[in-house]
Amino acid sequence: MSIATTQTSAAGSEQHGARAHSDGGWGAATVPVQTRSERFSSTRHEDFAPVLGVEIDWKLTPVSRVKTLIDDELDGSAYDLADRGSSSGAAVEWIGMDDPRVGSAGTPEDRAAANAWSSTQKALSVTVSGDERIAVGLDRSGFGSAPRAAHTVITAKPNSQGHVVLRSSGPGVLAENVEIVVEDGARLTVVSLQEWDDYALHLASHFARVGRDASLTHIVVSLGGAIVRVNPSVHLSGEGANGDLYGLYFADAGQHLEQRVYLHHEAAHTVGRVNYKGALQGDGARTVWVGDVLIGRDATGTDSYEQNRNLVLSEGTRADSIPNLEIETGDILGAGHASATGRFDDEQLFYLQARGISEAEARRLVVIGFLNEIVQKVGDPELESYLAGRIVDELGAAS
Amino acid sequence: MSVLEVKDLHVSVETEQGTKQILKGVDLTVKQGEIHAIMGPNGSGKSTLAYSIAGHPKYHVESGSILLDGAEVLEMSVDERARAGIFLAMQYPVEIPGVRMTDFLRTAKTAIDGEAPAIRGWVKEVGEAMGALRMDKSFGERNVNEGFSGGEKKRHEILQLELLKPKFAVLDETDSGLDVDALKIVSEGVNRAHAATDLGVLLITHYTRILRYIKPDFVHVFVDGKVAEEGGPELAERLENEGYDRFLQPSGVA
Numbered sequence A: 001m002s003i004a005t006t007q008t009s010a011a012g013s014e015q016h017g018a019r020a021h022s023d024g025g026w027g028a029a030t031v032p033v034q035t036r037s038e039r040f041s042s043t044r045h046e047d048f049a050p051v052l053g054v055e056i057d058w059k060l061t062p063v064s065r066v067k068t069l070i071d072d073e074l075d076g077s078a079y080d081l082a083d084r085g086s087s088s089g090a091a092v093e094w095i096g097m098d099d100p101r102v103g104s105a106g107t108p109e110d111r112a113a114a115n116a117w118s119s120t121q122k123a124l125s126v127t128v129s130g131d132e133r134i135a136v137g138l139d140r141s142g143f144g145s146a147p148r149a150a151h152t153v154i155t156a157k158p159n160s161q162g163h164v165v166l167r168s169s170g171p172g173v174l175a176e177n178v179e180i181v182v183e184d185g186a187r188l189t190v191v192s193l194q195e196w197d198d199y200a201l202h203l204a205s206h207f208a209r210v211g212r213d214a215s216l217t218h219i220v221v222s223l224g225g226a227i228v229r230v231n232p233s234v235h236l237s238g239e240g241a242n243g244d245l246y247g248l249y250f251a252d253a254g255q256h257l258e259q260r261v262y263l264h265h266e267a268a269h270t271v272g273r274v275n276y277k278g279a280l281q282g283d284g285a286r287t288v289w290v291g292d293v294l295i296g297r298d299a300t301g302t303d304s305y306e307q308n309r310n311l312v313l314s315e316g317t318r319a320d321s322i323p324n325l326e327i328e329t330g331d332i333l334g335a336g337h338a339s340a341t342g343r344f345d346d347e348q349l350f351y352l353q354a355r356g357i358s359e360a361e362a363r364r365l366v367v368i369g370f371l372n373e374i375v376q377k378v379g380d381p382e383l384e385s386y387l388a389g390r391i392v393d394e395l396g397a398a399s
Numbered sequence B: 001m002s003v004l005e006v007k008d009l010h011v012s013v014e015t016e017q018g019t020k021q022i023l024k025g026v027d028l029t030v031k032q033g034e035i036h037a038i039m040g041p042n043g044s045g046k047s048t049l050a051y052s053i054a055g056h057p058k059y060h061v062e063s064g065s066i067l068l069d070g071a072e073v074l075e076m077s078v079d080e081r082a083r084a085g086i087f088l089a090m091q092y093p094v095e096i097p098g099v100r101m102t103d104f105l106r107t108a109k110t111a112i113d114g115e116a117p118a119i120r121g122w123v124k125e126v127g128e129a130m131g132a133l134r135m136d137k138s139f140g141e142r143n144v145n146e147g148f149s150g151g152e153k154k155r156h157e158i159l160q161l162e163l164l165k166p167k168f169a170v171l172d173e174t175d176s177g178l179d180v181d182a183l184k185i186v187s188e189g190v191n192r193a194h195a196a197t198d199l200g201v202l203l204i205t206h207y208t209r210i211l212r213y214i215k216p217d218f219v220h221v222f223v224d225g226k227v228a229e230e231g232g233p234e235l236a237e238r239l240e241n242e243g244y245d246r247f248l249q250p251s252g253v254a
């Protein structure tokens, strides 16, 4: 039996979401056009048909503006890294694309990811091992504005504990793949922080495989950049694996921030939580969130919940929010999804103002309060307070 | 001596059926230190008066004025009114997810005073005020009103009243939904604020039971958007016994 549901709420003038309904179909009896797990994958660019912008996974993306990343040759050499994490105890090294670690977590499912894969010459490998918790900060700010590709493999050895921050800032036109392997019993947090300059273009695919009794906390934070699309695919492959997938995004005028999340419960007794929260402020601020959760045939005793919430702070914005839930086994603990896009609540504003707090300060409190739920998951107090400050900056910048 | 004056206030709201007149000429003067009770049937416009004084954007003032020590309150924004010394304890306090109560209280105090309170004294003051209202310390870590019971929300309103020290407080059915113990605790909070700062109080209520704890100087009966009768505390007793029937005659008879 396969149950699929899909639901959309859109804010702003257009009702694109209404069309999105037809992709997955309504009602318990409807089977989706294509099961998520059967999506085509390959590491070769030419294996994918040219992207027209009407495809299910591209139709909400401004494809014409990222054509370069999808089709052109990309510089795939090693790049400058501010902190190579050498002092932290993690092994950070450049490896060839023929290294067995490459491809251990996944294979591209779209043409841009395949282009990045076939363009990359050197992949960055980060390995966390041992008993001590190891924190690694990978600061990438020197990409420049020439189109380029990157590949990162993050491996947490059995029973290790790691916290890896992959931060991108400055100018950049980047297509990349990030592989994450969480081996049995390991606990790993990966934070992908996008703080690009205004003109940056970024298409990223993350592939994660989580082993037996292992746990991955994956957090996508997108603040800067013209077009930023980060698509995490996480496979809970080992029995008892845990996946917490969080996201936080703040789109201001003209920005396109997109995330297509895929959480695949492959093994029994896996627990998944997806929670993405976004704010939109300014003319043309645009966000897309798609959350596909697949509970496979063998994933008995699974517990899964996904949600996306958007807070609309001004006119002229648009948020698409599309959760899809496919269940292939009848024996699950629980599965659910929620999606909501709401305006700033005037009653909250009134309450705070009635206590003497200015409108600007009241908005700040409410927005930070809304996004804080995700900030608190980052697991690094310094980075958490930095992010809270960045959200304040974002609020001020656009108002 | 501070004074809050409501003069010939007409207020409407926009509804799906068009503009609806709610307040139809309200006159009311509250002096510093006075306690005024406003009683009246459901839908007579009591909350509308409260919200209009606080400046809720949903309510449109068609005519009239509200003066605080001679300054036109209607020209002030919501937060300016609060900083000028007007406080509204709401009938239905709003939940604010993600905003911790302690952060909220400190932000509000800073806004009202124009400077941050000295940290040590403030923490102590908040702790004592919460203790007096029998609010557990753990509330401070919770989000504003989120998951609070009805009674806890009301205590939180009075906590703010005691900490922010306004000149005038409008209490919109602060007594409703409280059990006897809570009613007593909340009333004591209002009385403390009244004694400490010579607070002027506009107490909106349906029931005389709160008037056993908070003694009004004046009672106003509110009917169909206006004050229909005024008197001393004895008027409340009469309303308790007779209800509002005698005010609800078909219009035009009076």
Ligand SMILES: Nc1ncnc2c1ncn2[C@@H]1O[C@H](COP(=O)(O)OP(=O)(O)OP(=O)(O)O)[C@@H](O)[C@H]1O
Binding pocket: B013, B014, B015, B020, B022, B040, B041, B042, B043, B044, B045, B046, B047, B048, B049, B058
């Ligand atoms: N937004 C609105 N849309 C339509 N009608 C409204 C609106 N707000 C208030 N009213 C109406 O205005 C009238 C007065 O409402 P208000 O809340 O001021 O009454 P109240 O005296 O406080 O009543 P209660 O004792 O039940 O609290 C009511 O008839 C109410 O339905």
Ligand SMILES: [Mg+2]
Binding pocket: B046, B047, B048, B091, B172, B173
């Ligand atoms: Mg009312």
